[in-house]
Amino acid sequence: MSTDWLSSALVFGLFEVVMYIGMGFLLHMQLGLAGIGNFGVVGFWGLGMYAYGIIYGGHAPSGTDLIIDIPWPFGDPWQAIASVILATLVAGLGGLLIGWIISGMDLDGQLVGTFGFAAIVFLLARSQKGLTGSEGGIGGLDFPYDIGSEKANAMLWLLVASAIVIAIGYYTWRVHRSPYGRLLIATGQNEPLARSLGKPSNLTKLWMFTVTSAGMGLLGAMFAVIVHFLTPLKLGVDVTLAVIVALILGGAARVWGPVIGVLLTVGLFEIVVQLYAPFPDSWYRQAMPVVKQIIYGMSLIVVLMYRPLGILGDMRRDKLMRSIHGD
Amino acid sequence: MLEVRDLRSGYHGVTVIKGLSLEVGNEVFTIxxxxxxxxxxxxxxxxxxxxxxxxxxxxxxxxxxxxxxxESAARGIGYVPQEKGLFPELTVGENLNVGGMIGDRDRQERVDEIYELFPDLAVLEDQLAGTLSGGEGRMLACGRALMQDPKMLLLDEPTAGLSPLYVDMFFESVTKIHETRGVGIVLAEQNATKALEVADRVMVLSLGEAFVIEEAGNLTTEQLKEGYRI
Structure with missing residues (x-):
C-alpha cells in the first residue's frame, strides 16, 4: 500500500496530536480526578525532554559535549531506551518534589507553584550552557534505529508513541474504575473529609502526581527524539495552555475529554489547518500561532460560559438531569 | 474507649479548647x-x-x-462533620463505597446494612450526593462513616438545619446505631431536648471548657442555662 499521502509533516502533526492526548490523559488525572491544579505541564514535559537530551548524550550545536557525558557501554536502541527511562524518572522526581511542596496549598497556590517550576526549567534550559546548551540548544538526537528513511523512522516512532499513549489511556480508564481512583476523586472534591477515610489520601495524591508528572516527562523524551533538536523556545507556556484548553474543552472529568479536546484544538490546527488549508506560507509562520491562541482563548471562554463541564461534560449528571426534567 | 487528657486545641494559634479532660466508653455521649x-x-x-x-x-x-x-479512622474512629460531609460529585453508592475502603467485612454486606438503617438511601443509590436534600445528605454522611465499621462515631451537629421529621428520624437512628452495632457515639448538638433523650451522659461545653459532665437524666435546667451562659 502506498503511503505517499502520509507526508513527514503529517506524521509530525499526528505525533503532536498523540502526544497532547497523552498529556491530556495525565492532566485529567491530576486536575479532573485529584483536583490538583498544574499550570506547569510544560515544566515536567520539558524536564523529560531535556533530561533525555542530556542523558542520551546530545551535544551543543558547535559539536562540543555537554558537561554530563555518560559513557554508555552499549549503543542504540538500548542507549535511547535507557535514556527515555531515566528521563522519565527525572521528571517523576521533579513531580515528587513539586507535589510535596504544593501538597498543602489550595488550587491558586498549586497553579502558581507549578507555573514557577516550569519557569525554573525554562530558565535552566536557557542559561546553563554547559548543561543544556543554553540558547543554542541540544542536538544530535537521532532516532535510535534506521529503517530506511526519515519518514519511515518517524512513522515507527509515531507508532511507539501511540502505543504508549494508548497504555496511558488504559491506565486512566482503569484508575477511574478502581478504589484508588475513587479515593483520588474523593480527595479532589473534599480533601479534609478524605483524610478521615482511613487511607493516606495525601500520599495517594502525591503518588499520582509523581506518576503523572513522570508520564509527562516520558512524552517529552519521546518528543525530543522526533524533533532531534532541543531549544528553550520549545518550553513556552503555549504547551501548557494547549493541554489545559483541550482538557477543559473536551471535559476535564471524563476519560475521553482530552481526546475530544485535543482533536478539536491541536488536531484542527496542527493537521487540518496547517496541512490542508489554502493559506500562504507566510500566514502559517506569522499569523497562525497568534490566531490559534486567540481561538483557543475564545473557545475556553465560550465553553466555560455555556458548558463549564466541557463538551462531554459529566454525562452521569446529564443523565440524571434528563431523568428529572425530561429531554 | 476514648480518653481526652488536658486537651488544648484551636486554630492559627488561638486556643479554643482549653485543657479539657473526659472519658467516653461504649455509650451515647452528648456534648x-x-x-x-x-x-x-x-x-x-x-x-x-x-x-x-x-x-x-x-x-x-x-x-x-x-x-x-x-490512621485514627483506621483504628476505629468515624467522623461526620457538620458540613461538607459528602463527596458531591460521587453518587450515593460511590460515597458509601469510598467510606468502606477500610475494614475486613464484605463491602456489599456493609452497604446493605446502611440501606437497611437508612432506607431512603437505597432508592437514591445512583444519584449524585451533591443533589441530595439536607436530611438525605446527613444520612449519607453518617452511612459513609458507618461503612468504616467504627468503634466510636463522632457526630457533629447532625440535625442542624433539618426539618422536625428528619430530626426525629435521625435521633432514632443514633439510638439504633448504638444499640444494634455496639458503636460508641459522641454527639455534639444544639438541640438539647432531643439530644438528652438519646444520651447516656452529657457534657455541657462552655467557652472551650467542660462546664459539667453528668448522667443525662441528672442534668438540671439551671446547669444547662448556666453552661449556655443564658
Whole structure:
C-alpha cells in the first residue's frame, strides 16, 4: 500500500496530536480526578525532554559535549531506551518534589507553584550552557534505529508513541474504575473529609502526581527524539495552555475529554489547518500561532460560559438531569 | 474507649479548647453548648483533623495524639462533620463505597446494612450526593462513616438545619446505631431536648471548657442555662 499521502509533516502533526492526548490523559488525572491544579505541564514535559537530551548524550550545536557525558557501554536502541527511562524518572522526581511542596496549598497556590517550576526549567534550559546548551540548544538526537528513511523512522516512532499513549489511556480508564481512583476523586472534591477515610489520601495524591508528572516527562523524551533538536523556545507556556484548553474543552472529568479536546484544538490546527488549508506560507509562520491562541482563548471562554463541564461534560449528571426534567 | 487528657486545641494559634479532660466508653455521649463553645473544634481534634496544642488523646489505651487522621479512622474512629460531609460529585453508592475502603467485612454486606438503617438511601443509590436534600445528605454522611465499621462515631451537629421529621428520624437512628452495632457515639448538638433523650451522659461545653459532665437524666435546667451562659 502506498503511503505517499502520509507526508513527514503529517506524521509530525499526528505525533503532536498523540502526544497532547497523552498529556491530556495525565492532566485529567491530576486536575479532573485529584483536583490538583498544574499550570506547569510544560515544566515536567520539558524536564523529560531535556533530561533525555542530556542523558542520551546530545551535544551543543558547535559539536562540543555537554558537561554530563555518560559513557554508555552499549549503543542504540538500548542507549535511547535507557535514556527515555531515566528521563522519565527525572521528571517523576521533579513531580515528587513539586507535589510535596504544593501538597498543602489550595488550587491558586498549586497553579502558581507549578507555573514557577516550569519557569525554573525554562530558565535552566536557557542559561546553563554547559548543561543544556543554553540558547543554542541540544542536538544530535537521532532516532535510535534506521529503517530506511526519515519518514519511515518517524512513522515507527509515531507508532511507539501511540502505543504508549494508548497504555496511558488504559491506565486512566482503569484508575477511574478502581478504589484508588475513587479515593483520588474523593480527595479532589473534599480533601479534609478524605483524610478521615482511613487511607493516606495525601500520599495517594502525591503518588499520582509523581506518576503523572513522570508520564509527562516520558512524552517529552519521546518528543525530543522526533524533533532531534532541543531549544528553550520549545518550553513556552503555549504547551501548557494547549493541554489545559483541550482538557477543559473536551471535559476535564471524563476519560475521553482530552481526546475530544485535543482533536478539536491541536488536531484542527496542527493537521487540518496547517496541512490542508489554502493559506500562504507566510500566514502559517506569522499569523497562525497568534490566531490559534486567540481561538483557543475564545473557545475556553465560550465553553466555560455555556458548558463549564466541557463538551462531554459529566454525562452521569446529564443523565440524571434528563431523568428529572425530561429531554 | 476514648480518653481526652488536658486537651488544648484551636486554630492559627488561638486556643479554643482549653485543657479539657473526659472519658467516653461504649455509650451515647452528648456534648451540648452554645455557638462558639468549641464543639466542632473538639470533635475535629478527636478525629485528628486539627493538631493538638497540648494534652493527650488516647483510643483503646493507645496514644493517638500524633497519628494522622487516616490512621485514627483506621483504628476505629468515624467522623461526620457538620458540613461538607459528602463527596458531591460521587453518587450515593460511590460515597458509601469510598467510606468502606477500610475494614475486613464484605463491602456489599456493609452497604446493605446502611440501606437497611437508612432506607431512603437505597432508592437514591445512583444519584449524585451533591443533589441530595439536607436530611438525605446527613444520612449519607453518617452511612459513609458507618461503612468504616467504627468503634466510636463522632457526630457533629447532625440535625442542624433539618426539618422536625428528619430530626426525629435521625435521633432514632443514633439510638439504633448504638444499640444494634455496639458503636460508641459522641454527639455534639444544639438541640438539647432531643439530644438528652438519646444520651447516656452529657457534657455541657462552655467557652472551650467542660462546664459539667453528668448522667443525662441528672442534668438540671439551671446547669444547662448556666453552661449556655443564658
Amino acid at each position: 451540648l453548648g452554645a455557638n462558639g463553645a468549641g464543639k466542632t473544634t473538639l470533635l475535629a481534634t478527636m478525629a485528628r483533623l486539627i493538631p493538638l496544642m497540648g494534652g493527650e488523646l488516647l483510643f483503646e489505651g493507645e496514644d493517638i495524639s500524633k497519628v494522622p487522621p487516616w
